[in-house]
Amino acid sequence: MTLLLVEKLNAFYGDLQVLYNISMEIDNREVVALVGPNGAGKTTLCCSIIGTVKRRGRIVFENTPIDHMTPDEVIRRGIALVPEGRRLFGNLTVLENLEVATYTLPKEVKKKINDTLDFVFTLFPRLKERKNQLAKTLSGGEGQMLAIARALMARPKLLLLDEPSLGLAPKVVQQLYDALRELFNSTFVKSILLVEQYVNYALSLAHKAYLLVDGQIKASCKVDECLKSENFKKLYLGLT
Amino acid sequence: MEPAIFINTVANGVLLGGFLALMAWSMSVLLGVAKVLNLAHGDFIVLAAYLYFALLPYVKNPFLALPVATAIIVAIGFIYYRFSLHKLIPRGLNDIALFTFATSIIIQNALLVAFTADQRMIRVPELYRPVLVGNIALGLRYILNFAIALILFIVLYLFYKRTLVGKVMRGVPYDNIAAQILGIDVKKIYGYVMIIAMLITGVAGLFFGITFLFNPSAGTLYTLLSLAVVVMGGMGSLRGTFIGGIIIGIVYTIAGLFLPVALQFAVTYLVTLIMLIIRPQGLFGEKV
Numbered sequence: 001m002t003l004l005l006v007e008k009l010n011a012f013y014g015d016l017q018v019l020y021n022i023s024m025e026i027d028n029r030e031v032v033a034l035v036g037p038n039g040a041g042k043t044t045l046c047c048s049i050i051g052t053v054k055r056r057g058r059i060v061f062e063n064t065p066i067d068h069m070t071p072d073e074v075i076r077r078g079i080a081l082v083p084e085g086r087r088l089f090g091n092l093t094v095l096e097n098l099e100v101a102t103y104t105l106p107k108e109v110k111k112k113i114n115d116t117l118d119f120v121f122t123l124f125p126r127l128k129e130r131k132n133q134l135a136k137t138l139s140g141g142e143g144q145m146l147a148i149a150r151a152l153m154a155r156p157k158l159l160l161l162d163e164p165s166l167g168l169a170p171k172v173v174q175q176l177y178d179a180l181r182e183l184f185n186s187t188f189v190k191s192i193l194l195v196e197q198y199v200n201y202a203l204s205l206a207h208k209a210y211l212l213v214d215g216q217i218k219a220s221c222k223v224d225e226c227l228k229s230e231n232f233k234k235l236y237l238g239l240t
Numbered sequence: 241m242e243p244a245i246f247i248n249t250v251a252n253g254v255l256l257g258g259f260l261a262l263m264a265w266s267m268s269v270l271l272g273v274a275k276v277l278n279l280a281h282g283d284f285i286v287l288a289a290y291l292y293f294a295l296l297p298y299v300k301n302p303f304l305a306l307p308v309a310t311a312i313i314v315a316i317g318f319i320y321y322r323f324s325l326h327k328l329i330p331r332g333l334n335d336i337a338l339f340t341f342a343t344s345i346i347i348q349n350a351l352l353v354a355f356t357a358d359q360r361m362i363r364v365p366e367l368y369r370p371v372l373v374g375n376i377a378l379g380l381r382y383i384l385n386f387a388i389a390l391i392l393f394i395v396l397y398l399f400y401k402r403t404l405v406g407k408v409m410r411g412v413p414y415d416n417i418a419a420q421i422l423g424i425d426v427k428k429i430y431g432y433v434m435i436i437a438m439l440i441t442g443v444a445g446l447f448f449g450i451t452f453l454f455n456p457s458a459g460t461l462y463t464l465l466s467l468a469v470v471v472m473g474g475m476g477s478l479r480g481t482f483i484g485g486i487i488i489g490i491v492y493t494i495a496g497l498f499l500p501v502a503l504q505f506a507v508t509y510l511v512t513l514i515m516l517i518i519r520p521q522g523l524f525g526e527k528v
Contacts, residue, residue: 072423
């Protein structure tokens with residue numbers, strides 16, 4: 001069953017077009033990796049799903065078109081984004097960061113705040129230890145945990161993760177991916193779109209991958225085929 | 241110099257500081273959350289004072305006019321925000337400064353037409369006497385101003401720390417893109433901040449009118465003084481505004497001891513300028 005369907009999506013910054021005719025599909029209970037070089041438009045694709053950039057095309061989530069919706073409407077439908085570079089509120093505590101994320105949520109979700117907090121603190125026990133600490137004092141790995149936890153406050157069905165490994169040491173990335181695997185297996189979220197520059201990490205978790213180059217989807221494949229696909233390697237390594 | 245005079249001066253400076261903080265708070269809140277530098281800040285306070293003046297014939301006690309006058313100034317402020325400032329915020333500080341400066345002139349001229357250039361005051365005779373604490377003489381109305389400033393500080397502090405919308409208001413200026421990604425309608429939050437700023441202006445206008453004589457062009461001085469207070473304390477910091485007000489108040493009264501009255505403001509602004517050079521983020525401001 002398709003959870004998110006993107007068809008012929010174009011996105012713009014002012015007059016500058018960044019994405020061209022993107023089509024992709026995310027199924028229920030699936031981790032989809034979106035890989036590609038710097039500046040390919042991966043972040044823009046995330047932002048156009050959530051609705052913070054100007055976009056044209058069809059985006060359908062659970063059989064409802066969401067391409068005309070504002071970010072708060074999209075979030076209420078069940079999509080949340082962990083932005084590139086974490087973007088925490090450094091001047092607020094860990095707990096306050098999580099609370100602020102509940103501001104626009106529908107009543108049913110707000111009622112479950114305590115359950116949600118329990119879940120994210122079980123997933124990331126470090127955050128519980130540091131819940132009254134200012135977010136700007138967290139380490140890189142803890143900061144990324146908080147960014148993910150903050151997005152989970154919306155109890156999203158689809159979680160968009162933009163470069164979670166950015167700036168983290170390999171060991172920390174490994175821990176982070178363990179947590180992401182646990183998150184997916186817990187069925188707290190149905191599906192994950194994982195944007196990653198490190199293909200190996202991404203493919204260790206994903207079922208399917210899309211390759212985005214110069215604002216266009218250049219290839220897609222099941223994960224076990226990706227590493228064998230000459231086309232995929234050639235395009236990603238820029239050997240075109 | 242006798243120590244008693246010095247203590248007296250400092251004590252009065254502290255109380256004057258409470259008054260200055262009360263005047264500066266709405267500017268501080270707007271600047272801190274919405275990054276709006278309101279150069280018509282003082283004029284909104286003077287406008288509020290004139291509202292009390294206009295309502296005075298209908299109420300025996302000016303304090304009873306507080307809800308009505310505040311409601312009117314909030315309505316004016318919100319309409320002003322919704323139909324103009326709202327569109328200017330994404331364009332940055334330059335456009336906002338220019339626009340609010342023009343607003344300042346428009347308010348002053350409108351007040352001139354409506355109320356003439358006569359000096360006015362909202363007289364509450366019971367407040368115009370000194371209170372003796374030991375051998376220190378303090379003006380009763382300044383004690384009242386200081387108390388109101390303290391109450392306002394506590395209310396605002398609890399609002400920012402304890403309520404969800406208050407926490408959102410602290411988060412938004414730190415990273416408004418993050419807020420948008422979380423589905424927070426930032427422009428709506430700015431609208432709420434404008435309402436809070438105007439609620440404070442409604443209170444500030446009353447105590448301003450009780451404390452000093454005013455005329456239609458009195459606002460400019462309070463825009464500048466508030467700017468000095470906010471620069472001293474740090475943009476958008478609540479306690480910074482309070483402590484900044486007290487420092488400016490003390491500097492102003494001490495300068496009055498040694499210098500001609502004409503130079504009192506010059507010294508006050510000089511201290512502000514020095515602060516701007518050595519610590520541009522102010523005492524409690526975030527380093528950018």
